[in-house]
Amino acid sequence: MTYTAHITVMPLKELLDPQGKAVMGGLGNLGLSQIKDVRIGKHITLQVEADSPEAAKAVATEAAQKVLANAVMEYFEVVIA
C-alpha cells in the first residue's frame, strides 16, 4: 500500500534564520507589520510503499535522518497521512 509521508524540516530554534529575517523585512515593507517573526524550512512529501503506517513512518524517518535533514542545524517531524 502507498502512504504519504509529510516531513517538515525546520532550522533549530536557537539558530538565527537570516532568510526568515529577510522575508520579515519584506513583509513589513508591504504593511504586514503584525508579523513578528518568520522562520523558513522545507516541507517534503514522500510516497512510500509499505505494509503499515508504522513501516512507512520508519522509512520516512530514515530518509530524513540520512538525506533530508541536517541534524547539526535542523530538526524534523514526520506525519503519515
Place this chain on the structure above:
Amino acid sequence: MTYTAHITVMPLKELLDPQGKAVMGGLGNLGLSQIKDVRIGKHITLQVEADSPEAAKAVATEAAQKVLANAVMEYFEVVIA
C-alpha cells in the same frame, strides 16, 4: 495575542519537481527504494499579532499571496496553531 501560522508552499501537482526527482535518486542509492515519489516545498512559520485566529489567518494568507508563494507554480495552505 500572538498566533503561530504554519504555511506550506508546494509545487503545483501537475508540475515536474526536478529537485524532488534528484532527491529520490539519492534515496534509491541508499537502498530506500520503497520511496516512489518525492516533492519538495517550503514550510514557513509566522508569529502573528492578532485579535483572533481568523484575523491571524487573514494576515498569513495575505503574506502568502503577496510574498511567500508564487501563484504561477505553487499552491499554499495556511494552518493557525
